[in-house]
Amino acid sequence: MxxxxxxxxxxxxxxxxxxxxxxxxxxxxxxxxxxxxxxxxxxxxxxxxxxKRPPVIWLHGQECTGPSEALLRSEQPSLEHLILDLISLDYHQTLDTGAGHQVEDIKKKVMAENKGKYLLVVEGAIPTANDGIFCKIGGETMVDITHEAAEHAAAIVAFGSCASWGGVQSASPNPTGAVGAPQLLAGKTVVTIPGCPPNPANFIGTVLYFVTYGKLPPIDEKGRPKWAYGRLIHENCYRRPHFDAGRFAKEFGDEGHRKGWCLYKLGCKGPETYNNCPSLEFNNVGGGVWPIGVGHPCFGCSEGGVGFSKPLFSLADVKTHTPPNMFPGIEDRESSTGISSGAAAIAGAAVGLAVGATAMASKKLDGKEKDAE
Structure with missing residues (x-):
């Protein structure tokens, strides 16, 4: 229509x-x-x-409520529009006006009346050690609560790194045996939206896709929506030209840091972390409001095995050098024989011209196809 x-x-x-x-x-x-x-x-x-508003059951495990707090500050749409107009938030342990047995009874009633229709959101890690005694709500362990809620859910979303892969709770030595929802619910499809905290836009976009099509968007092997986590932070970072040209900040406050040079030497994990932070920044605030934008290295909060696992200032494992891929190795880029700033600018311009030409060709081709129709 x-x-x-x-x-x-x-x-x-x-x-x-x-x-x-x-x-x-x-x-x-x-x-x-x-x-x-x-x-x-x-x-x-x-x-x-x-x-089309789906009922939503929202569980909280081991976490700081950061994902919900980030969502509270979202403006596109605002939280009240999200919970009143896009979804029916029937159970949320932080936002519920009621308490105790009343809300627990409502949760069970909603799940029983909407079998196969409700959206389950898990926020926080799930402790499995000692039969899950380290996190209980209403006398039940988070392990049992999650299994019960997941049984008849139409879709399951793990919101935040803790729910996606365990987060900080699962860091060594992990005394509570904390795991993410995908690990606990092995065999079920769980869409993960990692981040500490995650960007609300990634959650809202996923929910809107579900509301529109009755299913969740395409995901990668870790359950992440491809539209949000399909590329490394390093690929879209606006400090990337400095990386390619061999211009690195080596200490906080040095000349390179003040000039906005690449933060790789300070331990930035952007080269091994998948997220759309450079394009979205955070919560519609603008002005470069995200770690790299304010001068701090990315610490890989959304990447399992990186965030809360690798030392904060250790060098990242660079997964790709492209585009462009004609530059010398990192250890050679600061030498006098490395590529100059001018050469990097020329190479960047060439890449830009190629991309622009491809876009124009595609546009013209699309126009011809429509004319043929």
């Missing part, structure tokens, strides 16, 4: 935004997911239909 054929008056009133603003938001989310404008329209119609 075309946009002009759909009546958005109800959603305009409910969300308090204009039709134009609402459609721009849905288009932006669809673009972030790598979807077409038609998908944006389908997403807008799904959000506008109250019947």
């Amino acid at each position: 075309a946009a002009h054929d759909f009546d958005f008056s109800a959603v305009e009133k409910r969300l308090g935004v204009s039709r134009r603003t609402f459609l721009k938001f849905c288009t932006g989310v669809a673009a972030s997911l790598g979807l077409s404008s038609n998908a944006a329209m389908a997403m807008a119609q799904a959000v506008a239909d109250p019947k």
